[in-house]
Amino acid sequence: MVTPAGVLPQAAERLDARPEIGADEVRIAVERLNLDAASFRQLAEKHGGDGDKVRAEVLEIIGSRGKMQNPVTGSGGMLIGTVDEVGPDSPLGLKPGDRVATLVSLTLTPLAVTDGLAGWDGRGEQVPCAGHAILFARSVAAVLPDDLDSRLALAVLDVCxxxxxxxxxxxxxxxxxxxxxxxxxxxxxxxxxxxxxxxxxxxxxxxxxxxxxxxxxxxxxxxxxxxxxxxxxxxxxxxxxxxxxxxxxxxxxxxxxxxxxxxxxxxxxxxxxxxxxxxxxxxxxxxxxxxxxxxxxxxxxxxxxxxxxxxxxxxxxxxxxxxxxxx
Missing domain, CATH: 3.90.180.10 (Medium-chain alcohol dehydrogenases, catalytic domain)
Structure with a gap:
């Protein structure tokens, strides 16, 4: 479900971020977000580097829109997490327990945060968090490699x-x-x-x-x-x-x-x-x-x-x- 009706998720003002998934969808237990560089710079400059204010605005955006989409830059980022549930008709080839990076923008990914971003100081692009995200049938995700630190892999896959x-x-x-x-x-x-x-x-x-x-x-x-x-x-x-x-x-x-x-x-x-x-x-x-x-x-x-x-x-x-x- 999106608002307004009839638009694709990226253009939506708000996405339905409830945890229930459709037959062709996948739910991810989120571990870390990576805000895109333009979005983070805009937020940091707007708030004069005040990490608490940056964190508060990111929380407000996610809470009000059901996704992370900076209203000024229009951009979002991507995330890593663990596959929690896979619908029977999902074509993504993922299975529960897979640690993955989403290769589609947060601007079109239903997202809910449950920890208030308590582990993030608002001063860097990578955002440790707890919550869930939903991948659609036409989303793209990659299983994280075993030989690279997850933070490094996230930074690389964000711009791949x-x-x-x-x-x-x-x-x-x-x-x-x-x-x-x-x-x-x-x-x-x-x-x-x-x-x-x-x-x-x-x-x-x-x-x-x-x-x-x-x-x-x-x-x-x-x-x-x-x-x-x-x-x-x-x-x-x-x-x-x-x-x-x-x-x-x-x-x-x-x-x-x-x-x-x-x-x-x-x-x-x-x-x-x-x-x-x-x-x-x-x-x-x-x-x-x-x-x-x-x-x-x-x-x-x-x-x-x-x-x-x-x-x-x-x-x-x-x-x-x-x-x-x-x-």
């Missing part, structure tokens, strides 16, 4: 669509710039670009501190420090326009810089929930930019396995992820 789409777009010999290259999706995208045969990779970060981390990780041929919201400065930092630009930042206003940094005939992949379609479309028109623009929708077949493989096999990626988890 980015490297898979990057790998699909990048051709051998291409030049690639990744905005937000030291972040979760950004570091994975740099690794994917290199694995796909990119001849030149540029990682763009907003500060010298992040630049040092990215250089130490060894994921980019060139590391540039620039404000991605400043189109001219960003293009100058990237240098020669690239064939593919991947936008992995968690702040709005980066569309024009990404377009300006991309060569004619190139591709811009917007893998950020802070992206404005209008700004991207009208910006490309205003710049007379002949570029293909793609919206990363978070799903590419095989994306979970591919991202986990990168973390296992590329030490720099794993180091950046584990560094984030210790913050």
């Amino acid at each position: 669509g980015a490297p898979a789409l990057t790998a699909r777009v990048v051709r051998p010999g291409a030049s690639v710039a990744v905005l937000g290259g030291a972040g979760k999706s950004g570091s994975l995208s740099l690794a994917a670009a290199r694995r796909s045969g990119a001849a030149r990779t540029v990682g763009v970060v907003p500060s010298e501190a992040e630049a040092a981390l990215l250089r130490d990780a060894g994921l980019a041929d060139h590391v540039a420090v620039a404000d991605a919201r400043d189109p001219v400065a960003l293009a100058a930092a990237v240098g020669e326009p690239v064939d593919v630009t991947v936008v992995c930042v968690d702040v709005p206003g980066c569309e024009h810089g990404a377009i300006l940094a991309t060569a004619a005939g190139g591709t811009v992949v917007f893998f950020s929930m802070a992206t404005s379609f209008a700004a991207a479309a009208l910006g490309a028109e205003g710049l007379a930019a002949d570029v293909t623009m793609l919206v990363g929708n978070g799903y590419v077949p095989g994306h979970a396995e591919y991202a986990l493989e990168l973390v296992r096999e590329v030490p720099g990626v794993r180091k950046l992820f584990e560094g984030r988890l210790t913050l």
